[in-house]
Amino acid sequence: MIKLTGVGKTYADGTVAVRELDLDVATGEMVVLVGPSGCGKSTTLKMINRLIEPTAGRIEIDGRDVTSSDPVELRRGIGYVIQQIGLFPHQRIIENAMAVPLLLGESKRTARERAAELLTMVGLDPEQHGHRFPHQLSGGQRQRVGVARALAADPPVLLMDEPFGAVDPIVRVRLQEEFRRLQRDLGKTVVMVTHDIDEAVLMGDRVAVFAEGGRLAQYGTPAELLARPADDFVADFVGAEKGLRRLSVVSLSEEHLEPLGMVKGGELGAAIDLDSTLEQALAAMLRDDRSTIGVKSGARFVGVLTPAGVHAALRSALRDATGSESPDLR
Template identity: 55%
Template sequence: MSDQTPTLDKSRTQLAAPAAHGVGIELIELTKQYAGQRAPAVDKVSMRIAPGEMVMFLGPSGCGKTTTMKMINRLIEPTSGQILIGGDDVLRLDPSELRRRIGYVIQQIGLFPHMTIAENIGLVPRLLGWSKSRIAERIGELLDLVGLDPSVYRDRYPRQLSGGQQQRVGVARALAADPPVMLMDEPFGATDPITREHLQNEFKRLQQELRKTIIFVTHDFDEAVRLGDRIAVLRERSEIAQFDTPEKILAAPADDYVASFVGSAAAIRRMGLTSVADALRVVRLGPVSTPAHGITVELESSIRDAIDAMLRAGRTQVDVRAADGTLAGSLAFDQVCELWARAQAGEPDVR
């Protein structure tokens, strides 16, 4: 079975019922102290997450990021502190009912091998008392949404699917009851790098449409940068080292700890987040090269790709091709340097 890049059919992604967009999440002095351990596993974490925002919890294993996340759906009971979802105090709700309203995706996927794909996805809606026809319709919708043909996959069993396909079903299952909040614990961590990148890109597109409020745990900095609206870099006991947009973290890591995550080539990675089109808000394209040398990038390409093209061609300038295929102008290395300088200076126009 291949993991072909699925084509998202825009018309099908409009959910039948008005899709529940995200609601805000607030953590207040959230603490987990295990009995018999000196230091708390999570120590007074406070943060506010806006509705529809995708926040990445980034940190090494054992830093408490997963513990923090699991307190939100109460798979782990907090020792003290408060969790508000859409203003509701989570600790006052029945845990099982709470969890039915929070999508949950884990690295090991955890599909139920004795149930078909349809039964896996339909489980929570069934618990919530949806009608059979509504559940069947929803299953078709979700399989389309994650790029699996319902007529092919509905009645298959998890073991008949590849790892990447299983994780798509995992995401579909978490979305089944259209929860406003999703918790994702390294969901793509166990897949091979190529499948992982596919899944990340698909998921990013999906999220642009769904606008769920998502907490996504990862230890992969590139994944955090690729997907996150904001990244919370966590150190031991889930202490927040920096909580900011990927651009800001790349441009100005708060301290050595954050810088160690950013690692080498921070500037290049930072430029991977900015497209040529973004750059046009700050710099103006020069004239198309003459004589034409055929070194081009798309308007939607990242500045990183533009630099890559320059290096490959041994030139300091590339031509930029607009969406209609005509050449819009050229981008020079000097302009990239200027862009970087202005981004470093924190100019708001520079993404």
């Protein structure tokens, strides 16, 4: 869906913001650009929709070179969400969500219906919130409106620049989880910028780590990134907690569970779903003060997760990520 080939950005004073970047984003994939301040990740995002013009290379969306497109028409087909949200303060929430469909020539009735549908989709009641102004909503609610407005024209591509950075940690986690669910349901192609490696690992199907000077240091799945950093910079950026972060990217599998018969009835506590991560499984164990936990798939009870199963799941995921028969679990 999106392909960057040899893309660079050098400013008139000689500052190199992005250096010979090759990057591809598959249809329906969520790619997160992460790195320290000033490494070129936001510049890269803005070059995709030509808010910043590249000085070298080629950027394609669905096989079409974006530099040959009218920039205004290009941006109308790309959803864009920023940290500051950018809602129109003098317009009500429903009017903010209607803005893009009206701009594209939809009737007021169709635009209002679309806006109400999207507000509901992001967890806001149109009847309760639609008549309010942006200053009457919380930061998390305004961010939801920003997402709804970006989706209003049903764009195939969504660009997000630090979209959850301005809300408190609890709301941020909730927004991250809800957007990930929304992205899976809608199948949008998403490129997102963050400076937070935990957010990148949680949200991305693949993660691009940028180093200072606009250099792409590593590009791969979260599991690959955590299992085998490409260089010392990536290892330092991922941090000493990489072993713990792996827990958040490894899902349970029936092959790592023990049979139900090994645990006496009543000793398991509440069961977790098979699509849970190891992090969620361990959190449930700690919450119930148990060394094992039951696992279900829908209404079917499928097995019991033990500490040995956690270890086996980690080893299996690391083998998949590194191709090594003896992966380093540290």
